[in-house]
Amino acid sequence: MRTIPNSLIDQAVAWRHCFHEIPEIGLQEYKTSDRLVQLLTEWGLDVESGIAKTGIVATLKNGEGPSIGLRADMDALPINEQNEFAHCSVHPGCMHACGHDGHMAIMLGAAYHLSRTRQFHGTVYFIFQPAEENAGGGRLMVEEGLFDRFPMDAIYALHNWPGLKAGEVMVNPGVMMASHDSFRITIKGKGCHAAMPELGHDPIIAASELIGALQTILSRRVASQNNAVLSVTQIHAGDAMNVIPEQAEIAGTLRCLQPAVRNQIITIMESFISHFLKPFGVEGELSWIYGYPATENDPDKAELLKQAAIAALGDSSVHWDQPASMAAEDFSFMLQVCPGAYCWLGAQRGDEPSISLHHPGYDFNDDIIANGIQIWVSLVEQSLVMSGQENS
Template sequence: MAVIPQSIIQQAIGWRREFHAHPEIGLQEYQTASKIRELLLSFGLEVHSGIAGTGIVATLRNGDGPAIGLRADMDALPIAEANQFDYRSVNPGTMHACGHDGHTAILLGAAHYLSLTRRFHGTVHFIFQPAEENAGGGRLMVQDGLFSRFQMQEVYALHNWPGLPLGEVVVSSGAMMASQDNFAITLTGKGCHAAMPEKGADPLVAGAQLIMALQTLVSRRLSPLEQVAISLTQIHAGEAINVIPDTLQLSGTLRCLSNETRKTCWRLLEEYVASVPVAYGVSGAVRWEYGYPVTRNHAAQAERLRDAAEHTAGISRVDGTHPPSMAAEDFAYLLEACPGAYCWLGADGATPSASLHNACYDFNDDLIAPGIGIWASLVERSLK
């Protein structure tokens, strides 16, 4: 079992708080990337910058053997921070509300520890990824040659998880996180005076029927065993109270835990949009913004990550059967390109953590030591 020196843990906490105070939005992580590069070079690693813009890959080699990748996301969110502690964000309207500051510090701590101890045979690639939040930095890194330029047999990531107790790790085989797609529906009718509805074709009535019909897509067109969420979240129509408008705009999101179900939902939603409004003399069209695929762990790598967590100081429970989340994660792109696994690290201490993407959220620094320990254990046990 790896014993992480207190000096490295305290350094990592300091780095984490520095990153928290200076958050940067996806693909703009210039200051963050510069600090990461500076630290990695000081550890004696081989450092490659500018991957997918601001991404970094650092390589540590120690003899012959396989190669694995460890990934941390490093971008922040466009949220005005409500916290008042000393290291709160100095960048207005931007904060680390998802813990990427902590994930980055954990990976830096692991790189420092492994560069000193080198109790493994093979190669470790430390992947610092930009733009996990919405911009798909994982996809951009894959497209920019992450796996062709840096040969690795497996890739891993972790995420802090409010709602789980400190010391608990969740890593399941199969789906961990849902796919995520956004859609925008336009219903086109014929505007008219609100007192003479027979002279027009009302897109609002058609829209109301479509909203309700889409709820039956999940309950009647898919198996009850499928896990799908279709949420209509925006509706815009009209300018005057006495006018039936020409058009109505609906927007929403689709989440699935199977990529095959995801494709079925694309088809069915388009069928509903095309057919339901017809009875009201209205036409419908849908525009998709295809997002992240399902984050699906590979079985062998999930078992390897569970084993590493079970042999990490500070980890009291490893759960391999926890239900997946309907939230999305762009590590999915890396798992589509390379075998690997992703885990959640419980974040709730004596006081429960604020939720992710909340203006009062702060990463729990008590996760730093077990987080570094998981990566050290994984490397030392996988690359014996």
């Protein structure tokens, strides 16, 4: 594996700190985008910006050959940072609590190194995607013609993972992460005085019973080997302490690894709302918000990514075909259109559990920036092999 210069790694750490200081919410990453465009243009890449508002695609071509895309997410989260180091967020109420600052630094390091060494034949598209966290920037980029404008034979992404030791990688030949949907159930009853509940139809009681009933779907209606998570996360009802309200709302999220299970649970929920609520004298309405599909790797591309990670970090550092996460990732939209693969890059410092993603005290582990750059460089050089190197 070709060594990444220490000077480049140090520079990538500085870029990471810069991005951490100026976090921006999805589809508002204007300062971030401007800085990325500046750097990529200085290095001679062909840069197109403004895709899905703030997204960027930088093209590096070296002769004729296949083409691959590498994707890094750009957006931050609406969280007040609790850290006190020099590169803390300067934007109150917003911070890079998921490590996207590190993903961008890794991508920049790989882009710079590959633009100077050019040990490949073909085209690399460096994709900087906005709004991974909530607004589905991956879907927006696809809808705006990402793969029509930049034809790719494969696409890849990585994400730092605090639950995996630094210097290790996990990749699956199938599902990596779950689908993510949200729901809202509106329960309409009949309001009345709280001292005379017999005169009304209480939507709060009905909502409470429905919440418990929904939890039986996974334990009694779905096979135990079909992983899914159904969580009610909100309940809203009433304005006065002596009034039974007309209406109550509950909301939550569903995570699934298989599309068939996702559809099965939706159908069962619709049945519960139609029939379970009737004895309470109330009516329910389900609003379903389809989110991200499951993130599912192409087996062949996952194998290529695994081999690139082995070349970069060693065979013992790469974990293959492990349990998927019930978290979600909008890289899934890109994988639905173009074959590719996604991996987790270990970020845990030492043996103690790391602070989790989306925590106000989270900070990307700078020690893994070199690992990420090495993986991307290895993947490009193995996928876009130079003429005469096939049997070397």
